[in-house]
Amino acid sequence: MASITGPQRLRDKVCIVTGSSSGVGRAIALAYAREGGLLVCADLTPQARPEVSAERAVNTDELIRQNCGRAIFVQTDVSKAAGVENLVRQAVAEYGRLDVLVNNAGISLEASRAPTKIHETPEDVWDTTMAVNVKSIFLGCKLAIAQMLRQDVSPSGDRGWIINTSSVFGLVGGYYIRELPVSDLCSLRSFLLIDVWWTASYCASKGAVSNLTRQVALDYAESRIHCNAICPGYTETAIFVNTIKHHDGDEIREKHPLRGIGSPEDLVGAAIFLASDEARWITGVCLPVDGGYIMQ
Template identity: 50%
Template sequence: MADTSLPQAQRLLNKVAVVTGAASGLGRAISLLYAAHGAKLVCADLRPDIDPERSGQAPEPATHDLILARGGQAVFFQCDVTKAEQVAALVAEAVKHYGKLDIMVNNAGVNVESLEPAIIHEASEELFDKTLAINTKGVFLGSKYATAQMLKQEPHANGDRGWIVNVASIMGLVGLESCPGYCASKSAVVGLTRNIALDYAPHRIHCNAIAPGYTQTPMLNAATKLIPPEALGPIHALHPFKGLGEPDDIARAALFLASEDASWITGQCLAVDGGFTTR
């Protein structure tokens, strides 16, 4: 991960951002980069730190603690994104702590089907429901309460009221064998992003999505741990840039979409995938 403690241009100076799934992977990278660019963070997750058993990594400082240690501003808020009352409380916490909400990053997601892959007639209904509850309903709820708050706020000097960044997946653009729930959930995120963009464009609320490719995160590690190392070579070869992405690759795209550099962009799904979906 890049050293985000180094001085950088403050592209998000004094903006307030909520990031779900902030404890690890993409959410952690996005939170750290946002903070390095001057944003004030509410880091939301089921727990503040990376679960060593789930990630297979050594214990690390919690995301919000690392931001504080680097001189930034951040708080942790425990939140289950499938529960409306908890997501409403999350947005309320941002307003209570910082006075407003400028950026909502709906990042929390799972691919539980990767541990029990199955084609659809053999797929688990329980896993399908769990996947859509977190990956799709979580984005719905995050966007629902974020837009409600943004509508109450005075616009920024450039006329914008807020930025929503949804983390989809390339599997919302193309298929993936034996993961019907994951593909369905991420495709729904792409469609929901376009709907929100249309409905809230008159209010100058941006809504865009990122479709990460195969990125080296704890989720990918869990998904591929059953795959023999020699079988990973073909996955690397599917990327024209060769090899897997890093969380910082996704974080930089999330920074762009939450900044005024994206002032005339809304309703888009940006694939950050090393060229995977060009084939």
């Protein structure tokens, strides 16, 4: 992480980032610190997930402080109301207010197992996915907005910014076609499908995140609280490491018109913009950052 220099688009904004110890959450937290944000890093543990070993050298909050930024870590189970309530309370106790919430924490249990259709999906997979991916967004919005409504407006006239991490699979289903070198009966084609994976609980959870984002944006627009979502495509995180244990990584890379897989840093620009005063006329947007994946 570079030292804290640059345009400081989030200068003195108090920012909670959930799921901050690894992947996209870590990249956003570090970027917000570079932009002058005051960070509250939240996760189950301060250490990064083991699948991406390079992230485990220094914890996110420690790295921010090493580079002259301000950050605290709050251990948080985002699926529990008491945990999220404590998170908001600790942010206000440390910095006096809350300006930005990045509801980023999430899981994909289906990424770490062989694909199953909905009739084969275990109930506990559904329940856990909904608790972590959807209830956490509900709790984060509920408790952060309650605080934002209590505090003075920011110099821009806004009360707060919420950025939810959804997914391209919160906009489309997880259906994937792979071309195979075969011929049809008329010998006019040299390709056919099929490779499909099934992610019923993950797609349902991210669809809920996308539409909840729109509803929160409508409900609190008059209060000048912005709520938007980022919808990543396949990204080089621990989830992707698990995904390619069951699916061909090269095939996934070829499916993106821009080719390859996104990195957590590819999400950073959108996250900064949507938390900044530059986005004062934007709310209710579900923004794909996906290398063109959903254009097809």
